[in-house]
Amino acid sequence: MAALEIDGLDVHYGGVHALRGLALTVGEGEAVALLGNNGAGKTTTLSAVSGLVRPTGGRIVYDGRDITGAKPSAIVRLGLVHVPEGRRVFSTLSVHDNLLLGGYAVRDQAEVRRRIDRVYALLPRLAERREQQGGTLSGGEQQMLAIGRALVTGPRLLLLDEPSMGLAPLVVAAVMDVIREINAEGTAVLLVEQNARAALKIAHRGYVIENGTCVLTGTAADLRDDARVAEAYLGGV
Amino acid sequence: MTQLVWNGLFVGSFYALVALGYSMVYGIMKLLNFAHGDLYMLGAFTGFAVLGAAGGVSVTMALPLLLLVLVLTMGTTGLAGVLLERVAYRRLRGAPRLSLLITAVGASFALEYGMRAAAGADPRVYPVRLGGTSLEVLGARVTLQQLALVGVAVVLMVGLNLLVTRSREGRAMRAVALDPRAAALMGIDVDAVIARTFFLGSALAGAAGVMAGAHYGKIDFMMGFLIGLKAFTAAVIGGIGNIPGTMLGGLLLGLLESFGTFWLGGEWRDVFAFGVLILFLTVRPTGLLGERVTERV
Ligand SMILES: Nc1ncnc2c1ncn2[C@@H]1O[C@H](COP(=O)(O)OP(=O)(O)OP(=O)(O)O)[C@@H](O)[C@H]1O
Ligand SMILES: [Mg+2]
Numbered sequence: 254m255a256a257l258e259i260d261g262l263d264v265h266y267g268g269v270h271a272l273r274g275l276a277l278t279v280g281e282g283e284a285v286a287l288l289g290n291n292g293a294g295k296t297t298t299l300s301a302v303s304g305l306v307r308p309t310g311g312r313i314v315y316d317g318r319d320i321t322g323a324k325p326s327a328i329v330r331l332g333l334v335h336v337p338e339g340r341r342v343f344s345t346l347s348v349h350d351n352l353l354l355g356g357y358a359v360r361d362q363a364e365v366r367r368r369i370d371r372v373y374a375l376l377p378r379l380a381e382r383r384e385q386q387g388g389t390l391s392g393g394e395q396q397m398l399a400i401g402r403a404l405v406t407g408p409r410l411l412l413l414d415e416p417s418m419g420l421a422p423l424v425v426a427a428v429m430d431v432i433r434e435i436n437a438e439g440t441a442v443l444l445v446e447q448n449a450r451a452a453l454k455i456a457h458r459g460y461v462i463e464n465g466t467c468v469l470t471g472t473a474a475d476l477r478d479d480a481r482v483a484e485a486y487l488g489g490v
Numbered sequence: 491m492t493q494l495v496w497n498g499l500f501v502g503s504f505y506a507l508v509a510l511g512y513s514m515v516y517g518i519m520k521l522l523n524f525a526h527g528d529l530y531m532l533g534a535f536t537g538f539a540v541l542g543a544a545g546g547v548s549v550t551m552a553l554p555l556l557l558l559v560l561v562l563t564m565g566t567t568g569l570a571g572v573l574l575e576r577v578a579y580r581r582l583r584g585a586p587r588l589s590l591l592i593t594a595v596g597a598s599f600a601l602e603y604g605m606r607a608a609a610g611a612d613p614r615v616y617p618v619r620l621g622g623t624s625l626e627v628l629g630a631r632v633t634l635q636q637l638a639l640v641g642v643a644v645v646l647m648v649g650l651n652l653l654v655t656r657s658r659e660g661r662a663m664r665a666v667a668l669d670p671r672a673a674a675l676m677g678i679d680v681d682a683v684i685a686r687t688f689f690l691g692s693a694l695a696g697a698a699g700v701m702a703g704a705h706y707g708k709i710d711f712m713m714g715f716l717i718g719l720k721a722f723t724a725a726v727i728g729g730i731g732n733i734p735g736t737m738l739g740g741l742l743l744g745l746l747e748s749f750g751t752f753w754l755g756g757e758w759r760d761v762f763a764f765g766v767l768i769l770f771l772t773v774r775p776t777g778l779l780g781e782r783v784t785e786r787v
Binding site: 326329342350353 | 658661662664665669671672673674676677678679680
């Protein structure tokens with residue numbers, strides 16, 4: 254069964270028609286890449302799924318449940334967690350407080366501690382900096398913190414918006430490795446990326462969107478070999 | 491000298507209590523809640539009504555009774571603050587700042603003239619005055635009632651600070667203040683957190699209102715206007731949005747007024763507050779302890 258099923262999704266921002274009947278699915282435990290140019294509607298898609306923007310049409314079904322238009326705080330509790338574009342770590346709070354906030358909706362405090370320990374094991378750089386203010390971390394560390402914070406919520410499907418943005422190539426590789434590892438442990442991933450090459454390395458399948466609709470979909474290998482993708486997103490291989 | 495310090499700290503603790511609500515609400519939704527001073531006024535009148543309903547008060551029972559009234563009043567003004575947010579501010583959250591500001595001024599008038607319609611324009615005499623036994627402390631004359639009021643203010647402020655810095659709810663408040671959308675993505679119900687912030691801030695203002703009523707002995711529907719502006723000043727001095735800074739700002743403003751009026755005369759009292767306000771807004775708008783906001787990448 255699919256973890257996430259989006260069908261006929263429409264989003265308007267005032268007069269701007271940002272998504273036009275968008276459809277996509279993410280299976281249990283699957284890693285799916287969502288590619289597209291600036292302004293194609295990638296962020297809008299994730300925001301509609303996580304409840305930050307209200308769709309004007311269509312359906313979003315997660316785990317067999319219709320979550321179209323639900324509140325973000327309710328959606329997180331279902332294990333559907335969005336790591337937003339630009340990391341958005343809480344700049345004046347410590348690394349540890351940022352992680353504790355990931356556990357806000359979790360009742361069992363022992364479980365929160367276990368999850369934070371696991372995040373520190375997965376991302377040791379965060380453990381070394383646990384008392385440092387989030388806003389003073391490097392870009393790569395902030396991305397790790399944003400991902401780590403999302404892991405503490407206990408996600409079953411992680412929505413990642415351009416985690417490689419603004420990072421040096423080596424750091425991009427490290428972030429992608431972490432995402433691959435998270436996925437390998439059973440968490441499904443919907444990965445938005447401008448860096449198509451990096452995304453298609455860890456994704457099983459992918460979608461290309463333009464002007465708010467899907468124009469192309471296939472397995473990661475198919476997309477890598479597709480001439481149109483190669484030209485538009487891989488810098489012409 | 492010590493007398494001036496004590497008087498300043500005493501008045502300053504009222505300012506600090508009121509300023510905290512101002513500051514918290516500003517911190518969490520960048521709203522200058524001009525109606526905040528009027529919640530202080532509402533607190534004074536609520537206390538007045540509860541005390542009136544309790545009938546005559548013997549002097550020996552005054553302090554415990556006042557504490558009970560304080561709790562009831564804090565609950566009432568707290569809920570009034572939540573209602574204010576729900577009715578007047580929530581829909582405007584994404585709107586331009588100016589719309590919010592105008593709404594806040596409107597809410598302030600609504601509370602002032604609503605109270606005038608309900609209770610009349612004449613000042614009311616508070617039905618309880620605390621006994622005036624006084625002590626000598628380091629050369630300053632300190633009454634027991636002043637000590638009690640300052641004690642209550644300190645307990646409330648320390649409690650608030652613990653709540654905000656140590657508890658899960660406080661962490662959620664700081665997260666919403668920094669970035670409401672990111673906070674929502676952590677599973678925080680932003681509406682609920684903002685409502686709780688209004689409750690706390692308004693409850694503190696209500697407490698200050700009762701304390702002022704019991705101390706000065708007279709209340710009227712406009713009493714919140716000036717203290718609202720002074721609380722705003724106190725918040726700006728300390729760093730609006732910053733809780734320890736705001737407490738410090740309240741105490742400093744109290745001290746400044748105390749010394750300033752001693753040297754220049756009582757008619758200068760309000761000049762200090764607004765002079766300092768203008769000074770800080772031009773020279774150091776982040777206040778003494780204002781958070782240096784780290785740039786997001
Ligand atoms: N808050 C908003 N108000 C108005 N228009 C918006 C808003 N957010 C996005 N849009 C518009 O919606 C369209 C899709 O934007 P979106 O942010 O989803 O693109 P994206 O694919 O994430 O782009 P990028 O790769 O640059 O992040 C764009 O035309 C954008 O201008
Ligand atoms: Mg985007």
